[in-house]
Amino acid sequence: MRDDQGNESSSSAERHFCGMCGSHLWLFSPEWPELVHPLAAAVDSDLPPPPEHVDIMLRYKASWADVPQAEQAEGPGFKHFQEYPVESIEEWHKRHGMLTQD
Template sequence: MKLSGSCHCGAVHFEVESKAPYPYMRCYCAICRKIGGSAGYAINLLGDAGSLKIQGAEAKSVYNAVIDGKESPAERHFCSRCGSHLWVWDPRWPALVHPHAGAIDSPLPTPPETVHIMLEFKPDWVNLPDGPGHVHFQGYPDLSIEDWHKSKGLYET
């Protein structure tokens, strides 16, 4: 599925192909919360980094978070004009790019469940949905984004 996205001010537009386009996983880690999640979390998708096409790249900046005192190699791309967070790319997995669901302009499919991760970092003010259709993890989940899509029969071939 082709995903089209942009920043709020329109300076940066991008397209990327995704075989795993369901926005099912909410991350509550401090990095995701603070850089892109006003609801207390951020939602990353999975895309093919080789298919990423960018218009307005000159308006884009990169942030490398510091984790446990060390700079992360993961590049968090955002618009330097309006601050919109666009995607994460990590050289440890160079074939993948993780666009933020909030930056996607294309209609996204509704996931059959919501997976809440990194709950050890969730702030107290965030109400965590519970019950059927909600799965919780204190840290990282057992399945990758690709594996979750495959386990639900949602991975596009």
């Protein structure tokens, strides 16, 4: 990973994979020990449609990546951020009433 000045750094995150097929399943970072970050493609249960779409880290997107602008997308609820938003993933889920507790 490179920062804005081009300096390389390594991540302390640990990626976890399926022992049978090798698919990336989830990520753990000791920086946030209470969290596990599943890869969206590994979720195999039905989920409700999201109340809004959020595109982040657009400053670093590939030139070929097509990100529809809010006025081109169908309906309201599209947000774009050049880097990470201030709102956390947990806060986003709380704001939309979608945070589930075990």
